[in-house]
Amino acid sequence: MIFRTQFFEDYVTGEQRETFGRTITEADIVTHAGQTGDFFPHHMDAEWCKNQPFKQRIAHGTLTFSVAIGMTATEINPEAFSKGYDRLRFIKPVYIGDTIRVTIVISEKKESKKPRFGQVTEHVEVFNQKNEIVMVCDHILLANKKNEE
Amino acid sequence: MIFRTQFFEDYVTGEQRETFGRTITEADIVTHAGQTGDFFPHHMDAEWCKNQPFKQRIAHGTLTFSVAIGMTATEINPEAFSKGYDRLRFIKPVYIGDTIRVTIVISEKKESKKPRFGQVTEHVEVFNQKNEIVMVCDHILLANKKNEE
Amino acid sequence: MIFRTQFFEDYVTGEQRETFGRTITEADIVTHAGQTGDFFPHHMDAEWCKNQPFKQRIAHGTLTFSVAIGMTATEINPEAFSKGYDRLRFIKPVYIGDTIRVTIVISEKKESKKPRFGQVTEHVEVFNQKNEIVMVCDHILLANKKNEE
Amino acid sequence: MIFRTQFFEDYVTGEQRETFGRTITEADIVTHAGQTGDFFPHHMDAEWCKNQPFKQRIAHGTLTFSVAIGMTATEINPEAFSKGYDRLRFIKPVYIGDTIRVTIVISEKKESKKPRFGQVTEHVEVFNQKNEIVMVCDHILLANKKNEE
């Protein structure tokens, strides 16, 4: 975790970074159920899951999302802040024992409603160990412009 | 947590439900940092926060989102599944000790790409104890159509 | 979790409900040891357990009890409160990977010492995935009487 | 945690022991909700509690019970095992910040149904820092008899 100052002008469309991997464990699912209160049988009942199309317990969508976003939290940019997320989609289930890694690419830069900020979109893709995409989203940042200081 | 079968036709635009409240604690933030690996000083360093505009530690966006969505996880509908989320926006910070509750309204129904499903949008709003909106998003569901069984 | 107002008169002897299942994981046992401080080798030492009659680590009795009671916590009745539990018995060990579910039946209604309350007994049975009873207890409730309001 | 072999004959009615204290924290309640899935507003919603008779969040009964029993788990007796608990009663609420300690007295010894065991009852009392009893129960043990070896 480091400070890295980046103004709107410093973001380069197409620039990409990739995280380490992280194995999603049974303990992660149990902890996430405990944090969120979502004890749906899809995540907690191995017997029930045996008769479902996915056959085994699957990670909560919010777990995959939270861990994936956390994995990208390596740089603090004091000139930008998170506005939110768009087009968050769960493409494939994440099972216990799957190892995910995340790629981020600067996919768009554009003016924002407020002239002193520019809007930067980071396209986030989460892959499992088979290189299948399991989740995508667009992270929307507002970044200060240099000439607006 | 109960089973409640709802086909696409059974969803009624404008129908609303509301959750109980839940107080976001320091323990929740510590647990979420531990689950996600996001130890940014915004969440973990009370001294650093004193000199920031928000003055005190704030909940991770992914924490507010995960807990809010978890709070709505009360009914299992075997005829629908979650496609993802749109327009997730963090409107105001959530502080330690804030109590959030969630309202959900069926905001849209439309055809999906696959004819046997319809797409249902639940608009999710998260309020704090001062009745301020702190987070919004649109939950996108795909629900089976009755006549497609 | 919903509000459902039930006076003493509204409870019907013989009425039954059943929960979803939940798989008891190694993470649950580790968390419970951590919460209670009970690190007895029965729960924490896989090597020692190999030479015991039960051959493998077993869930704490208080874990099975707490999770089972938590699984039934789906309805808040503002007209009743919990007085305690009787005849809590651990019938069979719960192992890592076992999936438990809970049935509750209203087994008794009677006058209480205080005339404005009636005493309701819920008989609680916990089953594993082989349909064996692993735990039983009687939950004692005091419920307001309608005519005492 | 030590081994201490005690046969039925070795238990002495009236013998008493007392634990250290332990402060029940907000983190304990959050962890217990997460372990059990019981997110009732009595434990989790500080705003709702303000309008209840108890005015503030209270510990789950199963939390007080589990922690209290865990506090007594200091000696492993290979000649006895836990049969269950009787007359578990929650006398007073346990609030965040309360410090509990536990006393145990051998309150009864009697024959059991199986001749090679005797039944021992430990009466358990849980006190808060004001020396008020908050919980009681009877722990039922079956202990091997010496002459039955």
Add this chain to the structure above:
Amino acid sequence: MIFRTQFFEDYVTGEQRETFGRTITEADIVTHAGQTGDFFPHHMDAEWCKNQPFKQRIAHGTLTFSVAIGMTATEINPEAFSKGYDRLRFIKPVYIGDTIRVTIVISEKKESKKPRFGQVTEHVEVFNQKNEIVMVCDHILLANKKNEE
């Protein structure tokens, strides 16, 4: 956990004690990563580990140390306090599923800089289930002298 008063004079060089065993679980590693923020792939990425010499995820050094020291925390001596640790060495990896136990021997007694204390060294050895030493350290205590009271 018991009180046991021991002055400097009461410690006997060569005296030894041994703990119960404890199985190190995946949940322990996940919890420790979450507590410390150390999400290095050695502990968290099962795929990456497959290509490392150790082939599988290993416990954090600080986890093995913390758990081992915690396992020895059975007696509170009001006449001594911990000064620190010397020569902490990680000899062999601890893998998920390994069961560790700890031996402690009083290895040295000597005068300390302050005349009213003596310095006691406890040599700590941590073994796995194959009886291999995985960690060692020297725990340095300062204990009050009797004649200094």
Add this chain to the structure above:
Amino acid sequence: MIFRTQFFEDYVTGEQRETFGRTITEADIVTHAGQTGDFFPHHMDAEWCKNQPFKQRIAHGTLTFSVAIGMTATEINPEAFSKGYDRLRFIKPVYIGDTIRVTIVISEKKESKKPRFGQVTEHVEVFNQKNEIVMVCDHILLANKKNEE
């Protein structure tokens, strides 16, 4: 968390780095007690602590150590590994609400027993928000030499 290859020759004596701060919370202490099994009243019993010289609950030494070392876990050097720690000393108590940060300086480089490694010592100092040193230790690394590849 990034990869940064450093051979023995690349380490520069006197080079220093500093971490962000992290506030030690009650939840951290509760979690650490739960992970280690150390429920000593120094950490868990607020009432007992009132009558001790330190007046309030204090962090476990192993907690301060584990968190401090975890805070420095930002760079993975595939050419070095951790041998252990020397002279770990707890200088001042860490209280709930204290914010710690860590400085690391390369304090020594020397030959190791095995000619292909050099031994690097990182001197670690942990400060609280008053800039008082609360803990120190020496981290001993073995690093590959370039000419030994």
